Amino acid sequence: MSVDLTLVATRVEEGDTSAFREIVAQTEARLYRLAMRMMADSASAEDVLQDTYVKAFRALRAGRYNGESKVTTWLHRILTNSCIDALRKRREQSVRELPEPHYDGAIPLDARMALRELDGWLGELPPGQRAVVVLRLLEGMSAKEAARILDCSETAVEQRLVRARSTLRERRAALEGE
């Protein structure tokens, strides 16, 4: 059943906290997958996603959602920015301080291995470039959609993708040379 999330958001803004459950139920699967591909670890992904929903709820209550973009696009934007911030903090930590990736028991083994491989590929990219790769190549979004989420121009998205591809190519060449 398709639900107009803009109307649900208006109910939340007017004080109906329980209506927010509808927003979570309608969006959590897509957002969780995006968070997992960005963070490659279930504990971090769940933390960032939960934080995203709390931020969104507070923004709705404060009347800071202006309805210019769809609720789903707006949530994607909050989540992507939160992931970029979390990845920047992770990069500032030394390798010894970093916890081992943690995966929820319900995640199939093949998906876990894929997430590890993915982190191996994307781990060296700056968080902003990683976000572009995840949105464009893994989530299958157009440059226009990615630009709307990252709040930048389509040209900027494409430039970041070119730089990211170049880094990934170098990594592949290095691996093949070993």
Place this chain on the structure above:
Amino acid sequence: MTAEDRELRELARRTDGLRPHRGFTNAVMAAVEAADVEPPVRSLRLGDGVARSGAVAVVLAAVAAAACVFVSLSAQSSFDEQVVLSVDTLSVDTLEVGE
């Protein structure tokens, strides 16, 4: 499409089935309800209060400074007047050259 793109798309396919665990929605709603009860952290920042009361504080400080200057000047003027009145005679000694 580059070889790297193909490899990443294959990893995307293998992670397509990822779903949050069953209790996730309830955990999010519990956090949201807690956020609904507690005041947002932003309203507790000192800077916000200073920003709101800043203009009033500047006006009050200016009035207080002006009052201090006025009291100080009037006290000085009254002191000078008392000094002049307390002098009974004023004598000037002159020294003639060549004496």
